[in-house]
Amino acid sequence: GAVVSQHPSRVICKSGTSVKIECRSLDFQATTMFWYRQFPKQSLMLMATSNEGSKATYEQGVEKDKFLINHASLTLSTLTVTSAHPEDSSFYICSAKGVQDPYGYTFGSGTRLTVV
Amino acid sequence: AQKITQTQPGMFVQEKEAVTLDCTYDTSDQSYGLFWYKQPSSGEMIFLIYQGSYDEQNATEGRYSLNFQKARKSANLVISASQLGDSAMYFCAMRDPLVGNQFYFGTGTSLTVIP
Numbered sequence: 347g348a349v350v351s352q353h354p355s356r357v358i359c360k361s362g363t364s365v366k367i368e369c370r371s372l373d374f375q376a377t378t379m380f381w382y383r384q385f386p387k388q389s390l391m392l393m394a395t396s397n398e399g400s401k402a403t404y405e406q407g408v409e410k411d412k413f414l415i416n417h418a419s420l421t422l423s424t425l426t427v428t429s430a431h432p433e434d435s436s437f438y439i440c441s442a443k444g445v446q447d448p449y450g451y452t453f454g455s456g457t458r459l460t461v462v
Numbered sequence: 463a464q465k466i467t468q469t470q471p472g473m474f475v476q477e478k479e480a481v482t483l484d485c486t487y488d489t490s491d492q493s494y495g496l497f498w499y500k501q502p503s504s505g506e507m508i509f510l511i512y513q514g515s516y517d518e519q520n521a522t523e524g525r526y527s528l529n530f531q532k533a534r535k536s537a538n539l540v541i542s543a544s545q546l547g548d549s550a551m552y553f554c555a556m557r558d559p560l561v562g563n564q565f566y567f568g569t570g571t572s573l574t575v576i577p
Contacts (some may be wrong), residue, residue: 453507
């Protein structure tokens with residue numbers, strides 16, 4: 347079946363630095379990728395939707411200058427958390443939409459970001 | 463307005479017994495998809511089962527079945543013969559074509575299987 351690889355799985359960074367998270371579809375072309383954020387014991391909240399070759403669409407309340415999303419190819423989307431602060435510590439997870447997947451969506455394994 | 467409602471924050475079930483996790487949804491569209499995902503402590507979202515709004519039969523996948531009651535807008539997940547490895551968070555989700563096929567997730571149910 348369709349596989350989405352997300353790296354890194356865990357990252358610890360210092361306040362003020364930037365962190366890049368990669369989401370890669372391994373065996374299919376992902377026309378659309380979604381980025382979610384999940385706080386402990388809470389649900390997934392959609393941050394943004396990215397289509398290959400175009401600008402991402404951000405959900406209300408998500409700072410586009412802080413969470414930079416790039417979807418430069420049909421197999422790779424990246425989320426960069428810029429000037430990270432402790433309140434950005436969270437679990438970030440991507441999902442990719444491709445025609446190969448019978449239901450159209452496959453999730454990555456997530457990235458646990460801790461900003462110290 | 464909340465699209466997906468899961469009213470059970472936590473559930474316990476005895477090993478080998480069946481358990482039902484509740485999910486209700488809200489949409490005015492006729493075409494939509496309903497999903498259940500399992501999220502173990504490691505964090506990955508594992509797809510369990512899918513029900514299309516036009517599917518007349520309840521979806522089944524191994525020990526998982528979806529009790530789809532369209533008029534009541536409910537899509538409960540039934541896990542039969544629970545196993546210790548079933549302990550995890552379970553999320554109900556809906557794909558709504560009215561908003562670009564965006565996924566809406568419920569708040570989740572934490573299931574604990576007791577030996």
